[in-house]
Amino acid sequence: xxxxxxxxxxxxxxxxxxxxxxxxxxxxxxxxxxxxxxxxxxxxxxxxxxxxxxxxxxxxxxxxxxxxxxxxxxxxxxxxxxxxxxxxxxxxxxxxxxxxxxxxxxxxxxxxxxxxxxxxxxxxxxxxxxxxxxxxxxxxxxxxxxxxxxxxxxxxxxxxxxxxxxxxxxxxxxxxxxxxxxxxxxxxxxxxxxxxxxxxxxxxxxxxxxxxxxxxxxxxxxxxxxxxxxxxxxxxxxxxxxxxxxxxxxxxxxxxxxxxxxxxxxxxxxxxxxxxxxxxxxxxxxxxxxxxxxxxxx
Ligand SMILES: [Zn+2]
Numbered sequence: 001x002x003x004x005x006x007x008x009x010x011x012x013x014x015x016x017x018x019x020x021x022x023x024x025x026x027x028x029x030x031x032x033x034x035x036x037x038x039x040x041x042x043x044x045x046x047x048x049x050x051x052x053x054x055x056x057x058x059x060x061x062x063x064x065x066x067x068x069x070x071x072x073x074x075x076x077x078x079x080x081x082x083x084x085x086x087x088x089x090x091x092x093x094x095x096x097x098x099x100x101x102x103x104x105x106x107x108x109x110x111x112x113x114x115x116x117x118x119x120x121x122x123x124x125x126x127x128x129x130x131x132x133x134x135x136x137x138x139x140x141x142x143x144x145x146x147x148x149x150x151x152x153x154x155x156x157x158x159x160x161x162x163x164x165x166x167x168x169x170x171x172x173x174x175x176x177x178x179x180x181x182x183x184x185x186x187x188x189x190x191x192x193x194x195x196x197x198x199x200x201x202x203x204x205x206x207x208x209x210x211x212x213x214x215x216x217x218x219x220x221x222x223x224x225x226x227x228x229x230x231x232x233x234x235x236x237x238x239x240x241x242x243x244x245x246x247x248x249x250x251x252x253x254x255x256x257x258x259x260x261x262x263x264x265x266x267x268x269x270x271x272x273x274x275x276x277x278x279x280x281x282x283x284x285x286x287x288x289x290x291x292x293x294x295x296x297x298x
């Protein structure tokens with residue numbers, strides 16, 4: 001796959017999904033002092049120094065408050081179990097956007113999983129059928145309604161994100177009217193119900209910039225739990241490069257050749273998306289190497 005080892009797509013811990021159906025799983029892990037617990041509040045987590053960098057500040061099960069929501073993240077090859085618990089964030093807790101580039105594969109995988117899953121619990125507390133408060137079951141991987149017995153599963157929203165290129169191998173980058181000046185990125189949008197990924201790519205590009213896309217090629221994906229997206233990356237070839245921006249989602253869109261983009265970034269006229277985003281990786285995949293940030297990063 002052309003786009004591999006994306007910052008938030010890294011993981012090394014077995015999710016051990018078959019263990020989730022054991023109703024005693026969480027209590028057994030809480031009774032085992034070897035269990036490691038990741039505390040997360042509003043998408044942030046405590047960290048500590050390790051080898052000159054940052055690492056998750058994992059604690060033992062004795063430090064978990066009785067009433068905290070806890071979910072099962074998985075286990076290591078040596079049998080160590082991992083839980084995430086919801087906690088009140090401290091002032092020095094750090095978010096996934098910052099930690100995504102600095103944690104190792106196992107730790108970034110645990111944190112991405114925990115932020116995504118706990119974020120879903122925070123916003124899906126009631127039954128969508130009858131409105132009753134639901135309860136976490138299956139190690140935190142679903143919620144059950146005590147009134148009508150229905151099960152409700154964590155949500156992931158697929159979004160397509162695409163490097164649109166033309167016959168001259170230029171790339172199309174656009175900016176949202178809500179962004180600070182000079183920020184440009186690849187186009188992106190949510191997949192609609194009943195729609196294929198390829199159709200979503202063509203529809204979003206046509207809607208936002210009026211460009212007609214032919215071939216669509218999958219390049220890679222990464223979770224983006226802010227709050228619940230899965231970013232699915234493509235290369236899309238324009239059959240007609242004429243740009244007509246919609247003015248609503250996209251305020252400006254331009255074609256760049258490689259030298260033009262490099263010069264614009266170095267001059268501060270274009271600010272590229274952050275290094276942990278798949279958008280940045282799509283741009284660099286087209287460019288052929290990493291691009292240095294200009295005077296100001298995203
Ligand atoms: Zn219900």
